[in-house]
Amino acid sequence: MARYSRTEGTIALITLSNPPVNALGAAVRRTITDIMHRALTDGEVKAVVLCGENGTFCAGADIREFGKPPSGPALVPLIHDMEASEKPVVAAIEGVALGGGLEIALGCHYRIAHAKARLGFPEVMLGLIPGAGGSQRLPRLIGIPAALELITTGRLVSAQEALKLGIVDQVVDGNTIETAVKFALNVIGVCRPLLSRRLSERTPAFSVDAAAVLEEGMARVKQRARGAFAPVVCVQALRAAATLPYSRGMETEEQLINMLIDSSQARALQYCFFAQRNARKWSLPSGARWNNSKPRAVHRVGVVGLGTMGRGITVSLVKAGISVVAVEMEEKQMDLGMRAVLGMLERDAQRRGDTRPPTHLLTFTLSLQQLGNVDLVIEAVFEDMALKKRLFTELCNVCKPSTLLCTNTSGLDVDALAVVTHRRSLVVGMHFFAPANVMKLLEVVCGPHSSAEAVATAMTLGKRLGKVGVVVGNCPGFVGNRMMKLYLDQAYFLLEEGAAPEQVDQVLEEFGFTMGIFKVSDLSGLDVGWRVRKASGLIGPDVNPKTPSRWRQGCRYSPLPDLLCEQGHLGQKSGRGWYLYETPGGKEPKPDPAMHRFLQEYRSRYGLTPRHVHAHEVIERCTYAMANEGFRILEEGIAARAEDIDVIYVFGYGWPRHRGGPMFHAAQVGLATVLQRLEHYHQLHPDVPHLQPSPLLQRLVEAGSPPVHHWREHVQHLHSHL
Numbered sequence: 001m002a003r004y005s006r007t008e009g010t011i012a013l014i015t016l017s018n019p020p021v022n023a024l025g026a027a028v029r030r031t032i033t034d035i036m037h038r039a040l041t042d043g044e045v046k047a048v049v050l051c052g053e054n055g056t057f058c059a060g061a062d063i064r065e066f067g068k069p070p071s072g073p074a075l076v077p078l079i080h081d082m083e084a085s086e087k088p089v090v091a092a093i094e095g096v097a098l099g100g101g102l103e104i105a106l107g108c109h110y111r112i113a114h115a116k117a118r119l120g121f122p123e124v125m126l127g128l129i130p131g132a133g134g135s136q137r138l139p140r141l142i143g144i145p146a147a148l149e150l151i152t153t154g155r156l157v158s159a160q161e162a163l164k165l166g167i168v169d170q171v172v173d174g175n176t177i178e179t180a181v182k183f184a185l186n187v188i189g190v191c192r193p194l195l196s197r198r199l200s201e202r203t204p205a206f207s208v209d210a211a212a213v214l215e216e217g218m219a220r221v222k223q224r225a226r227g228a229f230a231p232v233v234c235v236q237a238l239r240a241a242a243t244l245p246y247s248r249g250m251e252t253e254e255q256l257i258n259m260l261i262d263s264s265q266a267r268a269l270q271y272c273f274f275a276q277r278n279a280r281k282w283s284l285p286s287g288a289r290w291n292n293s294k295p296r297a298v299h300r301v302g303v304v305g306l307g308t309m310g311r312g313i314t315v316s317l318v319k320a321g322i323s324v325v326a327v328e329m330e331e332k333q334m335d336l337g338m339r340a341v342l343g344m345l346e347r348d349a350q351r352r353g354d355t356r357p358p359t360h361l362l363t364f365t366l367s368l369q370q371l372g373n374v375d376l377v378i379e380a381v382f383e384d385m386a387l388k389k390r391l392f393t394e395l396c397n398v399c400k401p402s403t404l405l406c407t408n409t410s411g412l413d414v415d416a417l418a419v420v421t422h423r424r425s426l427v428v429g430m431h432f433f434a435p436a437n438v439m440k441l442l443e444v445v446c447g448p449h450s451s452a453e454a455v456a457t458a459m460t461l462g463k464r465l466g467k468v469g470v471v472v473g474n475c476p477g478f479v480g481n482r483m484m485k486l487y488l489d490q491a492y493f494l495l496e497e498g499a500a501p502e503q504v505d506q507v508l509e510e511f512g513f514t515m516g517i518f519k520v521s522d523l524s525g526l527d528v529g530w531r532v533r534k535a536s537g538l539i540g541p542d543v544n545p546k547t548p549s550r551w552r553q554g555c556r557y558s559p560l561p562d563l564l565c566e567q568g569h570l571g572q573k574s575g576r577g578w579y580l581y582e583t584p585g586g587k588e589p590k591p592d593p594a595m596h597r598f599l600q601e602y603r604s605r606y607g608l609t610p611r612h613v614h615a616h617e618v619i620e621r622c623t624y625a626m627a628n629e630g631f632r633i634l635e636e637g638i639a640a641r642a643e644d645i646d647v648i649y650v651f652g653y654g655w656p657r658h659r660g661g662p663m664f665h666a667a668q669v670g671l672a673t674v675l676q677r678l679e680h681y682h683q684l685h686p687d688v689p690h691l692q693p694s695p696l697l698q699r700l701v702e703a704g705s706p707p708v709h710h711w712r713e714h715v716q717h718l719h720s721h722l
C-alpha cells in the first residue's frame with residue numbers, strides 16, 4: 001500500500017505501493033495518511049520524499065471505488081496537512097502523476113520529474129473534476145489559461161512541458177528518487193521559500209483577461225462537450241479558483257464534485273474506461289485467450305490497395321515505425337495514393353515539429369511479387385468478393401507460408417476468403433475505420449478457422465498502431481456495420497413518415513453524436529451503401545420486378561437512398577446528398593429545399609401521410625433498434641460482451657462517450673422500458689421485424705434487468721462464436 005523508510009539519516013521516504021498503477025484506494029489512503037503523520041511528527045525527520053513503486057508515481061483515485069459507499073480517509077485533509085508542514089515535502093515523479101496523484105504532488109512543496117513522466121488531470125474523461133484541491137491549486141501555480149486547457153481537456157503533459165508550465169521544478173534523466181532526496185537535503189531549513197511553495201496560500205491574479213479567458217473557455221467547452229456536463233463544471237471550478245479565496249474555492253470544488261460523482265454521465269464514462277481495457281481481454285471458444293496466446297513478430301507489412309482506407313492504414317503503420325510495402329494495380333492510382341500518403345506523413349511530421357517524415361519505411365510497387373517477404377498483408381481493395389478472392393488466392397502463392405493474410409473488408413464474409421487460401425488459420429479481418437490514420441477503432445474479425453496466434457498478432461499490431469482493438473465474430477457487417485444498418489433503416493423510415501434529414505440529425509447531435517446520421521452518410525458517400533445493397537441483392541437485376549419498391553426480403557425497405565444515388569446525389573463528393581453543398585467536395589451541409597420537395601413527392605407517390613416526428617421518437621427508434629440488434633449479436637456470440645459493442649460504437653461511430661454506448665444506454669434507460677418501447681414500435685410497424693424485442697432482452701427483463709457485466713450469464717449456447 002505504502003512503505004516508510006529513512007534515508008540519509010533525516011529524510012523520510014514514503015513509497016506508494018499498489019500495483020499496477022499505485023491507485024489511491026481506501027487502504028492506500030489510510031496507510032499513506034498514517035505514515036505521513038509519522039514522518040511529519042518524528043523529530044528526527046527533517047524532510048519527506050514521496051515516490052511510487054515500480055517507476056509509477058500514482059494514477060490517481062481508484063476508479064473502481066467510485067459509485068461505492070465512501071470508505072477510508074479522504075485525500076483533501078492529507079494533502080492539506082502535507083502542504084501545511086514545516087518540513088519540506090518533495091514529490092519524485094516517475095511514470096505518471098494523474099488525477100489525485102497530481103493533486104498529492106501539488107500539495108508537496110517541490111516536484112522533481114523523470115524525463116519520461118507524464119502528468120495531468122484526466123478526471124474530465126471520467127465525468128469528474130479534479131476534486132481534491134487540483135482545480136484550486138493548479139491555476140494558482142500555472143495561471144488560469146493553462147489550467148483551463150489542461151483541466152477541461154484532460155490532456156496529459158510530458159515532463160518537459162510540465163517544466164515549461166511550472167508544474168515541476170526539475171526534470172531528470174537519471175535516478176529521480178536519488179535526485180529528490182538530494183534536493184530535499186538542500187532545502188531543509190530554508191523557511192521563507194517553503195512558505196511561498198504552499199499553493200493554497202497563493203492568490204491567482206484575476207485580471208480582466210482571466211475573466212475573458214474563462215468566458216471564452218466556457219463557450220468553447222459548451223460547444224465541444226456535446227451535452228457532457230463535466231467540462232462545463234471544470235470551468236465553473238476554475239472560475240471559483242479565480243474569484244474566491246482558497247477556502248471558499250475548496251468549498252465550491254467539493255459541491256461541484258459531489259454533484260458529479262453520482263451522475264449518470266460519470267457512471268457511463270467510468271464504464272467506458274474499463275470497457276476499453278476489458279476489450280483487450282479476448283478469448284476464443286478453443287480456450288485461447290489474450291494472456292495465453294503468443295503474437296507473431298511483425299516487422300514488415302504489405303498493404304494492397306491505395307484508396308482512402310489503404311492510404312490511412314499505410315500512414316498508421318509507418319507512424320508506428322513499421323516498414324510497409326504498398327501495392328497498387330494501376331500506375332495512375334499508385335501515383336495518386338503515393339502522393340496522398342507522403343502528404344499525410346509530411347503534414348503529420350510538421351505538426352509534431354519533426355522535419356523528416358519516416359518515408360524510408362515505405363516502398364510503393366505495382367507488383368504483388370514484392371510481398372514475398374512480408375510478415376502480414378492487409379488487403380484494402382474495392383469491396384468486391386470476387387476481386388478479394390482472386391487476390392487472396394494470388395497472395396497465397398506470392399507470400400511466404402507464415403504470412404498472415406488480413407482483410408479490411410467492412411462486412412464481407414471473412415471465412416469465404418479464408419477457404420480460398422491454403423492457410424485458413426492465418427486469415428483474419430482487420431476492419432479499420434475511415435480515416436484509418438485517425439479513427440481509433442479496429443474490429444479484429446475471426447472465423448472458425450482463425451488461429452489464436454493470428455488473432456493475437458492482429459490485436460497486438462492494432463495496439464502498436466494506437467488502436468482500440470475488439471475481437472468480433474464473422475457475420476455480414478460484423479458488429480459495427482450490422483448495427484449501423486438498422487440505425488440507418490430507422491432514419492430512412494423516419495423521413496418517409498414525415499421527418500427531414502436536418503431534423504433527425506439535430507436530434508442525434510443534441511443526444512451527443514459527433515455527427516447526425518445523414519451528415520455521416522454524405523461524408524462517407526451514399527454510393528458505399530448502394531454498392532453493398534446491390535451486392536446483397538436488395539437492388540439490381542436479381543430483384544423480382546413484381547416486388548413492391550418499399551418491400552425487400554420479407555420486410556419494409558426504404559428505397560430513398562437508392563433514388564438519390566440514381567440521380568447522382570452521392571453526398572459531399574457530388575455536392576448534393578441528404579444536404580446541399582456549395583460545390584462538389586464542399587464540407588458545409590445546408591438543408592436542401594429540393595430534398596424537401598423530393599420527400600414530399602415520394603410520400604405522395606406511396607400514399608404516406610406525413611406527421612410530426614418527435615425528438616424522443618427519433619432517439620428511441622434509432623438507439624433502441626441498435627441495442628436490440630446488439631442483444632442478438634450477443635446471443636449469437638458475434639461479440640463476447642456488451643462492453644465490446646459499446647467500445648465499438650464509442651470509438652468507431654461517434655457515439656457520445658458520456659452515454660456509455662448503445663448497450664449501456666439501454667441499461668441506463670432501463671431494460672424494461674426499452675422492451676416496452678420496442679414492443680410499442682413493433683406493433684406500429686409490424687413490417688420491421690428488427691423492432692421485435694430480441695429473446696435475450698426479454699430474458700434479461702424477466703431476470704430483473706441485471707447490470708451489464710452480468711448479461712453474458714443469460715446468453716444461451718454461450719461459445720457458439722466467441
Ligand SMILES: CCCCCCCCCCCCC/C=C/C(=O)SCCNC(=O)CCNC(=O)[C@H](O)C(C)(C)COP(=O)(O)OP(=O)(O)OC[C@H]1O[C@@H](n2cnc3c(N)ncnc32)[C@H](O)[C@@H]1OP(=O)(O)O
Pocket residue numbers: 020021023024059060061062063064065066070071075096098099100101122123126128130131132257261274277278
Ligand atoms: C479518493 C477517492 C475516494 C472515492 C470516494 C469519492 C470521494 C469524492 C472525492 C473525489 C476526489 C477524488 C480526486 C481524484 C480523482 C481521480 O484521481 S480520478 C482518476 C484519475 N486518473 C486517471 O484517470 C488515470 C486512469 N489511468 C490511465 O490513464 C492509465 O491506466 C495509465 C495510468 C496512464 C496507465 O496506462 P497503461 O500503461 O496503458 O495501462 P492500463 O491498461 O490503462 O492500466 C493498467 C491497469 O490499471 C488499471 N487502472 C489504471 N488506472 C486506474 C485507476 N486510477 N484506478 C483503478 N484502476 C486503474 C486499469 O484498469 C488496468 O487494469 P487491468 O485492465 O485490470 O489490467
